Amino acid sequence: MLTENVAIALGVARIDAWLRKRVESVLPGIGFTDFVILNELASVVGGRLRPVDLANRLQLTASGVTRAVLPLAKIGLVERAAHERDARASYVAITQAGRERLEEALDDVDRVVGETLASTITRTDRIALLGLFERLGY
Amino acid sequence: MLTENVAIALGVARIDAWLRKRVESVLPGIGFTDFVILNELASVVGGRLRPVDLANRLQLTASGVTRAVLPLAKIGLVERAAHERDARASYVAITQAGRERLEEALDDVDRVVGETLASTITRTDRIALLGLFERLGY
């Protein structure tokens, strides 16, 4: 017998898998993580973050960020820059090309998520979900 | 600027990553996917499913199921059985040991999810989420 808590964990996992699959299928040449990274960078002033901060925000590890950023830098959507005051640290910054690719992706994602959820999610659900995300600090 | 739809996709992904990380840390010697597989098998009459059905329910591919089931069968939590009428197909069935391990896992997962969500999720959130899962057919 499932408790409410377990049902929530399983349900969230399932919705995530479902949405992620659909979102990835429309992303223009980048993966879901790439999309999230670009979005996170674009959302902060200066458009740049240290890898370690990126990792914390995205529930990734530092090495995960290192590996994800590498190909993004190679195709010019982000670039690495040295930290002014700490030679250990560095920055990952979104480029103009990255912002353009992100804009494109945002449109596609909005559309596909809308289509996916349209028939099942109510206005009340949306408000509850968005409120929950806000309280969780997202 | 994020639309509601995009915010939902990102928020769900974030909650999933958060919950999954905590759940995995308490599971007794099995991974999150293993837990979900055992739970799925235990929830159907007969306690068995064809790999392809398991894949559909869990948003996995057939090969993902093949690979996940292998180690579970090796430690005796599930067993494979031939299909009576179709020699192409087979069954994955949960064993008694599997059910016992699942019981144990369910307790742990309930506790850790409760602790993780207690401070941030409201009664209204719970009802909204559970209602949403139900409408999505879970």
Added chain:
DNA sequence: GACAAGTACATGAGTTGTCAAGTATTGTGG
């Protein structure tokens, strides 16, 4: 009843994440 098409599953190769360990740099207490 033979053969094309479809279904169920397995396997090889690639991707993307983790963890553990290593390097370089910075901060700090005696």
Added chain:
DNA sequence: CCACAATACTTGACAACTCATGTACTTGTC
């Protein structure tokens, strides 16, 4: 001011998934 802890990142080894493909079997069609 210097040894030592902490921080930021990278790298190698591994795990878990996907996609593309292969094999075995079944089904529909003529």
